[in-house]
Amino acid sequence: EIVLTQSPATLSLSPGERGTLSCGASQSVTSNYLAWYQQKPGLAPRLLIYDTSNRATGIPDRFSGSGSGTDFTLTISRLEPEDFAVYYCQQYGTSPYTFGQGTKLEIK
Amino acid sequence: QVQLVESGGGVVQPGRSLRLSCAASGFTFSSYAMHWVRQAPGKGLEWVAVTSSDGNDRYYADSVKGRFTISRDNTKNTMSLQMNSLGAEDTAVYYCARGKGRVTAPQAYWGQGTLVIVSS
Numbered sequence: 298e299i300v301l302t303q304s305p306a307t308l309s310l311s312p313g314e315r316g317t318l319s320c321g322a323s324q325s326v327t328s329n330y331l332a333w334y335q336q337k338p339g340l341a342p343r344l345l346i347y348d349t350s351n352r353a354t355g356i357p358d359r360f361s362g363s364g365s366g367t368d369f370t371l372t373i374s375r376l377e378p379e380d381f382a383v384y385y386c387q388q389y390g391t392s393p394y395t396f397g398q399g400t401k402l403e404i405k
Numbered sequence: 406q407v408q409l410v411e412s413g414g415g416v417v418q419p420g421r422s423l424r425l426s427c428a429a430s431g432f433t434f435s436s437y438a439m440h441w442v443r444q445a446p447g448k449g450l451e452w453v454a455v456t457s458s459d460g461n462d463r464y465y466a467d468s469v470k471g472r473f474t475i476s477r478d479n480t481k482n483t484m485s486l487q488m489n490s491l492g493a494e495d496t497a498v499y500y501c502a503r504g505k506g507r508v509t510a511p512q513a514y515w516g517q518g519t520l521v522i523v524s525s
Contacts, residue, residue, distance in 0.1 A: 298467060
């Protein structure tokens with residue numbers, strides 16, 4: 298199975314700053330089928346980005362995704378207070394579809 | 406609007422079985438692949454299984470293959486997860502999630518989850 302490794306495990310930033318989260322795959326992700334999710338405590342995950350760089354419905358344009366092959370990035374251009382949460386990447390190109398272990402974005 | 410409601414969770418003894426259900430509404434159920442994703446307490450997300458829109462294709466995580474079976478009834482807009490030989494490692498919140506027409510798609514809509522606790 299494809300193992301996804303997210304870094305850093307925890308990212309401490311202030312509102313207004315730029316956040317950059319990374320996701321590395323143990324092998325190339327088929328068709329760059331890579332998604333990013335946001336999860337807040339006690340809630341279900343929310344899809345942010347799919348197919349590496351496409352924003353899901355209703356997602357603000359401060360969220361952007363990039364990358365290809367084995368290296369992917371989620372960028373949040375200017376952090377808003379509601380953006381502090383846990384973020385997961387997922388590859389869905391090759392079964393079993395796997396998630397990264399998550400990056401916790403916390404307020405500095 | 407899309408609604409996914411899971412049910413069937415609870416406390417079950419190790420080695421026993423449990424069946425989860427997901428009731429879908431607000432969209433054409435038979436047009437979408439459906440997934441189960443779980444999250445152990447305090448841990449990250451783990452994808453469990455997917456069924457294609459017609460139910461003919463099913464894929465599983467290695468950790469549940471041979472023990473869990475995903476199925477769907479497009480006449481009743483429901484999906485199920487039959488879980489056998491449960492162990493403590495299966496303790497988690499189980500989420501039902503909607504994909505897209507193809508199985509190789511992300512999970513765009515999620516239910517609220519149902520908690521399964523495997524304990525004697």
